[in-house]
Amino acid sequence: MNPATEPDLLPDFRNMGVILRILVFAHLALFVYSLIGLANWSTWAQRFSDSVLWLEFSLLPALLLLGLASPLLGRLPYNYGAAGVCLLAMVGGSIGRAVVLPVEGGEQLLLAGAMAILAVSLTLLGYFRLKQRSLSPRLSEARLAALQSRIRPHFFFNSLNAVLSLIRSEPIKAEQMLEDLADLFRVLMKDNRQLARLDREVDLTKRYLNIEAVRLGPRLKVDWHIDNMPGDAAVPPLMLQPLVENAIYHGIEPALEPAPIQVNIFRIRDQLHLDVRNPLPPVDAVRQHQGNGIALENIRERLLLHFDAEANLTTQAVNGYYQVHIVVPYREIAHDDAIAPFSGR
Known part of the structure; x- marks a missing residue:
């Protein structure tokens, strides 16, 4: 548009x-x-x-x-x-x-x-x-950068190879994985101009994790702490999934014995807190998995465009974990119409 x-x-x-x-x-x-x-x-x-x-x-x-x-x-x-x-x-x-x-x-x-x-x-x-x-052109550029930084070629081809390996042995599982992959890319390609419901972002991230679980197997463990999560909270679309993708790329793939990724989402008064932690990789693996920070900078820019001075993104390495902590004002979306529904099954 x-x-x-x-x-x-x-x-x-x-x-x-x-x-x-x-x-x-x-x-x-x-x-x-x-x-x-x-x-x-x-x-x-x-x-x-x-x-x-x-x-x-x-x-x-x-x-x-x-x-x-x-x-x-x-x-x-x-x-x-x-x-x-x-x-x-x-x-x-x-x-x-x-x-x-x-x-x-x-x-x-x-x-x-x-x-x-x-x-x-x-x-x-x-x-x-x-x-x-x-700011509209900047928001469009930020969405384009988000799209470009989100679709890593190795993830796409690894997912297709995983589907091919499952077609004969586990066709139902292969079909489910293809549906998750289609839903994921449909949302990634969608022109998301408005804020989205938090529960839809969590659902999208879990579908992404279903795909990665086929490739990584028992090495991928995610601890969800979302009992106090307000599902109707308004957040920028495609905010949580790239954080988890980064956590896998930097914390799970290079580690010999990876610890679980931790996702903690909660509300305190009029603020929504989102915290993603991944284990720090071994020192010798850091160079092979260095990132350019595009995903974090893109999220930081979109937070600024949507929430101005009320949003904040901080990162730190503490107690063997790399942590990304996001704080945004709590705004609710009453109806689940911010993102097109996933395909049912």
Whole structure:
């Protein structure tokens, strides 16, 4: 799909990066306003402090209303959602100003304040709209890099050879493996532009592991700790499977006696934690299995594009394990329609 044809989306007003940008822009605009028509520099501090008081009591209630209404606004067509954003911003700002900072003869001042809030809201919506459109090509490039880094030729050919070896001896198992392989590549080739449900990502990863288990046999062991996993959590598609693939490539294949891969997914308050650990390979095998970090950098970039400053990816080597730890804000997808369903059997 051409980025120019992608639908415009409202910003998530619960996102810390969005909130920080609004605060910075509003205070910069106030700073410029306090300089306009200034006759004497000695009065600048007083004028700015008075304006800051008005801004805070107007901005904070508006942000509160927008944060509460953000899920509903996101479901509306863009024009209706933008109108709702402007209306809520004016209502929140006017209520905050009238209740906390009343003024005499305040009707005209409240109207002027509402118009100022409307102008700032339209300017910010325009900024976020341009920002989304400018990031669309980067998101497309990130998906392409994800696709290129995901389909390793050796995995594909090894999988086909494993299927050929099973066709005569275990035809049912060979058929199941082909279905897993088809489902895996169908999702890999899909143009995943939206966030996906976490339980679908886990299901996709388990199908990938079914394929690798035929090749690696008892050497491949995975400890799943997902009892506290929120299956409806929204995550970037194709995030977990490449982490597990990297864990196999760097931790299982080069090891003589590999330890199990550990996958731990849980929610703490409003944050989703995803932790993947693989045993560190022997020193003499590190050079043969060196990676270029494309998969991790791609995931880090997509986390930034989807969640801004609220997402985090860290890596560390500790206690004989290499660990990748991802933290994203918990957002739920109510319906299982983010990814096309797998083929049933």
